[in-house]
Amino acid sequence: MNFKDYYKILGVEPDADKKQIKTAYRKLARKYHPDVSKQDDAEAKFKEVSEAYEVLKDDGKRAEYDDIRQYGAHDQQFQPPPGWQSGRQHGAAGNAQYEGDFSDFFSSVFGGQGGRRNTQSGFAFNERGRDIETDLSIVLEDTLADASKTITFRLPSRGDDGRVTEVTKTLNVKIPSGVSDGERIRLKGQGAEGVGKGAKGDLYLRIRLLPHPLFDVEERNLIITVPLAPWEAALGAKVEVPTLTGKINLTIPGDSQTGQRMRIKGKGLTKKDGFGDLYAVLKVVMPETTDDEIKQHWEQLAEKAGFDPRAQWSNS
Amino acid sequence: MAKPEVHYFSFEDLCDVTELTSHVVIEVVEHGIVEPLGNDPTSWVFDVEMITVTKKAVRLHQDLGIDWTGIALAINLLDEVESLRVENEKLKRRLERFVSE
Numbered sequence: 001m002n003f004k005d006y007y008k009i010l011g012v013e014p015d016a017d018k019k020q021i022k023t024a025y026r027k028l029a030r031k032y033h034p035d036v037s038k039q040d041d042a043e044a045k046f047k048e049v050s051e052a053y054e055v056l057k058d059d060g061k062r063a064e065y066d067d068i069r070q071y072g073a074h075d076q077q078f079q080p081p082p083g084w085q086s087g088r089q090h091g092a093a094g095n096a097q098y099e100g101d102f103s104d105f106f107s108s109v110f111g112g113q114g115g116r117r118n119t120q121s122g123f124a125f126n127e128r129g130r131d132i133e134t135d136l137s138i139v140l141e142d143t144l145a146d147a148s149k150t151i152t153f154r155l156p157s158r159g160d161d162g163r164v165t166e167v168t169k170t171l172n173v174k175i176p177s178g179v180s181d182g183e184r185i186r187l188k189g190q191g192a193e194g195v196g197k198g199a200k201g202d203l204y205l206r207i208r209l210l211p212h213p214l215f216d217v218e219e220r221n222l223i224i225t226v227p228l229a230p231w232e233a234a235l236g237a238k239v240e241v242p243t244l245t246g247k248i249n250l251t252i253p254g255d256s257q258t259g260q261r262m263r264i265k266g267k268g269l270t271k272k273d274g275f276g277d278l279y280a281v282l283k284v285v286m287p288e289t290t291d292d293e294i295k296q297h298w299e300q301l302a303e304k305a306g307f308d309p310r311a312q313w314s315n316s
Numbered sequence: 317m318a319k320p321e322v323h324y325f326s327f328e329d330l331c332d333v334t335e336l337t338s339h340v341v342i343e344v345v346e347h348g349i350v351e352p353l354g355n356d357p358t359s360w361v362f363d364v365e366m367i368t369v370t371k372k373a374v375r376l377h378q379d380l381g382i383d384w385t386g387i388a389l390a391i392n393l394l395d396e397v398e399s400l401r402v403e404n405e406k407l408k409r410r411l412e413r414f415v416s417e
Contacts, residue, residue: 026381029379030380033375035376036376046379131371171318172318176320181402182402184364184365185320186364186367187319187320203318204364204367211409216406216409216410217406225410225414258414283414
């Protein structure tokens with residue numbers, strides 16, 4: 001196992017006083033708290049920082065750690081000194097959310113799990129399993145009707161020896177129709193196992209709608225960008241437009257503009273009382289290349305149309 | 317297949333599923349961190365979102381040592397950052413559909 005330099009983790013000198021340690025911890029805890037940080041490794045960093053503080057804030061643990069550090073600070077691969085035994089019975093860790101999650105290094109130095117230890121206590125001990133919160137990404141099509149999704153997530157599991165390890169769990173979940181981005185779903189009893197007679201924790205899923213290649217979401221409405229040739233915009237056209245449930249024909253009126261929105265009723269996302277709408281946003285596009293013959297047509301058009309697209313500039 | 321169930325929770329249910337004392341839950345409600353329907357604890361009704369917000373509030377309170385007023389402010393600001401981030405991503409995607417490289 002790797003040696004952990006708790007001073008380095010908190011960014012303090014080995015002779016730092018308690019106040020400096022506390023300040024450094026608070027700053028890093030705020031930075032890496034999984035409820036605050038968007039960083040992928042925030043939770044791991046937060047645990048590391050909490051573990052470092054757990055040791056360094058306590059005079060007894062710090063003294064023990066300093067001894068160990070003298071012995072093994074320069075070895076990446078840490079082995080406790082022969083015959084090493086933690087001299088103290090340490091109390092419960094203070095960190096409610098992550099206790100029991102400390103590293104192997106911590107356990108080898110301070111024994112137990114660094115958190116609530118109960119397996120040797122001889123008393124019946126019941127504790128509810130931890131709740132798990134995780135994101136579930138789904139596509140827009142999944143929201144139209146009740147959908148079945150297979151999810152895989154990590155959860156802590158306590159072995160017979162009381163050690164906590166992470167296991168992977170796979171679960172089939174029914175996602176009710178009409179869910180929206182950010183909505184939370186609770187699945188009772190699908191979290192971590194309890195201890196003793198403690199109930200299982202729950203699983204909270206946060207729905208994430210994956211970006212769609214064609215449709216954008218605005219509340220319960222969808223938006224699709226419809227590219228048009230300049231002549232389609234000028235003369236009007238019938239255009240086949242995809243929706244989430246199949247294609248429909250849309251009549252584009254003449255003299256249409258880029259950015260103009262057309263409402264297609266009931267082709268949006270599911271909502272409580274029916275469906276939202278689909279908005280077609282028009283976008284006039286030019287051909288990538290123009291041959292000489294076409295250029296001549298444009299020239300004729302330019303002469304006859306007498307259109308000044310920048311008329312507004314001359315007014316200001 | 318696991319199916320989501322009950323969407324609404326009483327005060328007692330909330331204390332139960334979050335393993336919090338009624339005292340803590342009352343603090344969270346009194347600071348407006350979650351706003352249940354109903355005027356007093358016996359008639360309070362919470363939804364799933366409120367459960368996760370309550371749990372988050374308690375985590376921040378315990379892990380970072382922030383008082384409840386600070387938590388209320390932090391959660392408001394975190395929510396605002398989150399919704400601005402989501403809106404920003406959506407607008408960026410919509411803009412990309414209009415602007416060519």
